[in-house]
Amino acid sequence: MTRVEDARLAAELGADAIGVVITARSKRRVELAQARAIVAAMPPFVTTVALLMDDSAETVRAVIEQVQPDLLQFHGNESDAWCAQFGRPYLKAVAMGEGAAALPRLRDYPRASGLLLDGHGLGEPGGSGKAFDWSLMPADLPQPLLLAGGLHAGNVGEAIRVARPWAVDVASGIEASPGIKDPQRLKDFIAAVRAVDRGGAAS
Numbered sequence: 731m732t733r734v735e736d737a738r739l740a741a742e743l744g745a746d747a748i749g750v751v752i753t754a755r756s757k758r759r760v761e762l763a764q765a766r767a768i769v770a771a772m773p774p775f776v777t778t779v780a781l782l783m784d785d786s787a788e789t790v791r792a793v794i795e796q797v798q799p800d801l802l803q804f805h806g807n808e809s810d811a812w813c814a815q816f817g818r819p820y821l822k823a824v825a826m827g828e829g830a831a832a833l834p835r836l837r838d839y840p841r842a843s844g845l846l847l848d849g850h851g852l853g854e855p856g857g858s859g860k861a862f863d864w865s866l867m868p869a870d871l872p873q874p875l876l877l878a879g880g881l882h883a884g885n886v887g888e889a890i891r892v893a894r895p896w897a898v899d900v901a902s903g904i905e906a907s908p909g910i911k912d913p914q915r916l917k918d919f920i921a922a923v924r925a926v927d928r929g930g931a932a933s
């Protein structure tokens with residue numbers, strides 16, 4: 731999210747979480763003050779996430795202090811120990827672009843609160859709209875697994891049916907342009923997820 735109004739709409743429609751991108755390696759990057767404004771606008775029980783990618787420990791500390799997100803989400807080559815040093819719950823994104831060869835890396839983050847499997851390649855930033863083979867989603871890991879990469883209203887039901895994730899995460903699939911959410915796409919996406927929750931089309 732780059733705008734308070736988009737984040738509010740997502741919360742009103744029933745999103746469980748919203749994210750702000752801090753890393754400079756993104757076309758969706760927001761300044762810390764704007765990230766704080768978005769996070770502060772969220773009602774209780776909507777989880778706020780700050781996205782980082784190979785940023786400095788100093789930057790992460792500034793995010794914790796100034797943005798005050800509920801969760802950190804790391805997208806780069808950060809190790810489990812590095813992510814855990816801040817004493818905050820964190821999600822680790824794992825690039826699934828290389829397919830099954832990426833699966834061993836999912837075991838490298840025992841301290842992560844959840845793992846986000848994204849469709850991009852190793853070393854590439856996410857938010858690129860690339861999907862991966864959802865059938866690779868493992869069922870034997872201790873943490874919740876989040877599915878990301880190339881999701882949109884037209885495929886998220888099938889993605890959930892195949893991958894059975896704890897949650898789904900979307901960026902470009904609900905946008906009018908990078909960082910600007912399209913209200914109709916957002917509504918359609920959440921409706922498609924809810925249809926699966928109700929045992930609808932994708933069950």
Ligand SMILES: O=C(O)c1ccccc1N[C@@H]1O[C@H](COP(=O)(O)O)[C@@H](O)[C@H]1O
Pocket residue numbers: 751753755756757758759781783805848855856857858859860878879880881899900901902903
């Ligand atoms: O969104 C970004 O710009 C971004 C930059 C660097 C790392 C990760 C990023 N986004 C994450 O990627 C997923 C999937 O994006 P998409 O739906 O395929 O466009 C997004 O939800 C973020 O978690």
